[in-house]
Amino acid sequence: MNEKDKEKNKKKKPGGIIGFLRDFTYGMATHGMARHALKTRSSMEHLFILITMGDMLGIPILPPYYSLRLLPHVVPQITTWKRRMLREKDFVDSMY
Numbered sequence: 001m002n003e004k005d006k007e008k009n010k011k012k013k014p015g016g017i018i019g020f021l022r023d024f025t026y027g028m029a030t031h032g033m034a035r036h037a038l039k040t041r042s043s044m045e046h047l048f049i050l051i052t053m054g055d056m057l058g059i060p061i062l063p064p065y066y067s068l069r070l071l072p073h074v075v076p077q078i079t080t081w082k083r084r085m086l087r088e089k090d091f092v093d094s095m096y
Contacts, residue, residue: 045077045081046081046084046085049074049077049078049081050081050085052066052067052070052074053067053070053071053074053078053081055067056078056082057082057085057086
């Protein structure tokens with residue numbers, strides 16, 4: 001074991017009954033809401049990129065001037081956005 005692994009093990013929250021109860025309460029009460037919030041955030045980010053960088057897919061919505069101004073903020077997400085937009089989708093994909 002190297003030093004980084006030892007530090008990670010030290011940083012973990014304490015186990016026992018209190019840790020179990022905390023995790024159990026989180027799972028029962030807020031885990032679903034947290035997943036839904038992350039999924040909503042992801043959808044909004046992809047919609048924002050579609051509106052601003054839609055020219056890449058042939059959907060011009062904003063003038064290129066504004067798209068170029070926003071480009072530095074969007075560059076890290078462009079590859080995943082393109083992959084998601086151009087992926088084949090089934091009817092059952094929208095359910096999950």
